Amino acid sequence: MIESKPQIERVFIEKSSSLYPLSEKVLNNLGDIPQQEVDDEEEVREYLRLVKDPIGKGKKMLLLKSFKGDFIKPCPCTPHYLGCNYFIINADLNCPMDCSYCILQHYLDNPVLTVHVNTQDLWAELDRFLKTNKDRFLRIGTGELGDSLALDHLTERSRELISYFRDRPRANLELKTKTTHIQNVMSEKPAENIVIAWSLNSEKMAAAEETLAPPVRDRIEAARQVQSRGFRVAFHWDPLILYPGWEQGYSEVIEQLSSKIDPCRIAWISLGSLRFPKPLKSLIRKRFPSTRIIYQEMVNGKDGKFRYFKPLRIKLYQKVVERLITHIGDKVPLYFCMESKEIWKKVLNKEPGSKEEVEYFLSLLPRFDAD
Amino acid sequence: MKFTQMKPDQIDLDDQRFRIPSFSSLGSLIPSIKKAGILNPPVVTTRSGKIIAVSGFRRIIASRKLSLPMIPVFVLKETSDREAFKIPLYENLSVRDYTPIEIASIIKKLHDFGEPPQSIVRTYLPLFKSPPKREVMDVYISIHHLSEDIKEIAYKKQWPFSTLELMTNFTEKENKALYPFLKAMSLNKQKQLIENLFDISRKRDISVQDLLSSDEFSFIQNDKSLSSVQKAEEIFELTRQKRNPLMSMWRDSFQKACENLDLPEEITVIPSKYFEGDTLSLKLDFKSRSELKKSIQKLKELSDKKEITLLLDPLSHD
Structure with a gap:
């Protein structure tokens, strides 16, 4: 398993944040890398406005700052499609990997890798949030506006999060990644409500479209190790991409997955197909001129995002779901990310009426008969 | 002075x-x-x-x-020169907004006169209501290098920045091949044609001029019975079909299914936009109670026809 760490070229430290223990920890773990104190985030933003590829450059720069807003937010999902009632923790923003289709290129207004160092505020907010929601099942994770483990060798945040949530079993913490940075997770005691998840694709798409991300076989190997340690794992087939040979490509990875992973310890699997808002298309075209994924047959969806024409999506999902069920059985909860109720019905034969129902469906445990 | x-x-x-x-x-x-x-x-x-x-x-x-x-x-x-150029720049700005083609020319001149990139980005792009980013400055400079023919169309039809940016990805030869069709189109069709041709050419890894010289496109171009506007229209439609073949087929099948149902003039079945939704809409025109009753009766008959499922379940069009 090859392990690649992001190449940080420069660290910016917000003046008012330099004394936080997490700032100190990150700087120690980074070693000898140029550091620059800044008054605020705007200075970094201003610097990036003057470079030719601010998104690419931002992936090589790290900003340590304290976060003044709300750490925890409901996942914004997308209008007119069915959500899953997920909550996101905005601990770290952005990602050192450079996937062509990544929404963060368009979504985040500052492209620099950012670590929010005021961890005490995060714990206090989490306490309040969990207290308010103590009577319900929760799924919450750090992998929406960044990769949960990409900077973990610097922040060691996974260890603290796992420790925190271990004592709060009604909330399921999901750490979602494409990396193989599992050392910190492996050093922690597992708990049923801690789920380590990987984004998967076919090897061909991973190699062509997910620059700096490890091969899919390495991600599956990392998942195997984490599962062996006793953690539950999850997988996100998102975005599924139509390309010549997609059926074969996805089948191979599903077979590989089933040969290494015990389905009884898979918490859930999500499916989503390639989608993007219009401005992202020109960004992708500019930053990834050799990609062809944005030229498939797409329509402007009900949420204003381009997505594959519905019959193509249905075919794509049906094929992948059929392979998943063949190889890992029908007991692992499958769900869609940002899809219509019609697609749920036609592909999974399920008719959740709301995001709360999706959440309930994903909370049903245990799912396997002991045998 | x-x-x-x-x-x-x-x-x-x-x-x-x-x-x-x-x-x-x-x-x-x-x-x-x-x-x-x-x-x-x-x-x-x-x-x-x-x-x-x-x-x-x-x-x-x-x-x-x-x-x-x-x-x-x-x-x-x-x-x-650098200082002198700021006189016409600000003089015009005081009375009107610049078009993207003019902004491209101004940015190029400022650049050539030695205005530092950071000054162009920080000072001038905001003046033109453009995002203050180096990459935007670079795109404007590329726009300036488009052919004069294309720039003239863009100026007259007021192409937005995004369309011009896309045009900068075409080669000079591709620009030339496109010009005759673009000049005969409305702004919306120009934008769609550029986008569709670009997407098809990149997906198939062929140039736009090769695409336009393929048999189907050549046939339209060589058809002497068509005017230049009609040719542009046909090229536009053909490009749309090539860009979205399944959707075009789907639309045709839906249309055919409607025709087979022999719907009366006053009843129209409308699919969801791009067939993305799972419901159909019905439009019914009537002038009197008796007309309404007649149409309702007709609708009852229609709902009993087994062909109606062709409209309700687009997948069965496969």
Whole structure:
């Protein structure tokens, strides 16, 4: 398993944040890398406005700052499609990997890798949030506006999060990644409500479209190790991409997955197909001129995002779901990310009426008969 | 600046270093000057012993056409080109917004006159209501290098920045191949044609001129019975089909299914946009209670027909 760490070229430290223990920890773990104190985030933003590829450059720069807003937010999902009632923790923003289709290129207004160092505020907010929601099942994770483990060798945040949530079993913490940075997770005691998840694709798409991300076989190997340690794992087939040979490509990875992973310890699997808002298309075209994924047959969806024409999506999902069920059985909860109720019905034969129902469906445990 | 009177012929218009190119005609300027004279004097300066225009090129040309003996001018003292260029830049800005084609020309000139990139990004892009980013500056410079033909269409139809940006990805030959069709289209169709042709050519890894010289496209281009507008229209439709073949097939099948149902004129079945939704809408026109009753009866009959499922379940079109 090859392990690649992001190449940080420069660290910016917000003046008012330099004394936080997490700032100190990150700087120690980074070693000898140029550091620059800044008054605020705007200075970094201003610097990036003057470079030719601010998104690419931002992936090589790290900003340590304290976060003044709300750490925890409901996942914004997308209008007119069915959500899953997920909550996101905005601990770290952005990602050192450079996937062509990544929404963060368009979504985040500052492209620099950012670590929010005021961890005490995060714990206090989490306490309040969990207290308010103590009577319900929760799924919450750090992998929406960044990769949960990409900077973990610097922040060691996974260890603290796992420790925190271990004592709060009604909330399921999901750490979602494409990396193989599992050392910190492996050093922690597992708990049923801690789920380590990987984004998967076919090897061909991973190699062509997910620059700096490890091969899919390495991600599956990392998942195997984490599962062996006793953690539950999850997988996100998102975005599924139509390309010549997609059926074969996805089948191979599903077979590989089933040969290494015990389905009884898979918490859930999500499916989503390639989608993007219009401005992202020109960004992708500019930053990834050799990609062809944005030229498939797409329509402007009900949420204003381009997505594959519905019959193509249905075919794509049906094929992948059929392979998943063949190889890992029908007991692992499958769900869609940002899809219509019609697609749920036609592909999974399920008719959740709301995001709360999706959440309930994903909370049903245990799912396997002991045998 | 010194104010004086000068013969229009004294001003060397061949030196256009300060000119912000405009594709607009002299239009109403000539009658305006004829009636009221030059109310806003052009600015001139000297370079290599010649008097050249800094601002007011069109006013000077108009006054020459009107054979005015003298016109009022401001004479700018010797200063750097970079500083002098800011006079026409701000002068126009005070009365109107620049088009993207003009902004591209201004950015290129500022760049060539030695204005530092950070100053262009921080100071000038916001003036033009453009995002203050280096990448935006670079795109404007690429836009400036588009062919004059394309820039003229873009100027006249007021192409948005995004369309111009896309055009910068085409080669010069591709630009030339596209020109005859673009000039005969409306703005919306121009934008769609450019986007579709770009997408098809990249997906198939062929150039736009190769695509346009393929049999199907050549057939339309060589059809002598079609006018240039009709050819452009046919090319537009063909491109749309090629870009979205399944969707086109789907739309045709839906249409055919509607025809097979033999719907009366007053009843229309409308699919969801791009067939993305799972419901159909029904439009019913009536002028009287009896017409309404008749249509309702007709609808009852229709709902019993087994062909109706072809409309309700688009997948069965496969």
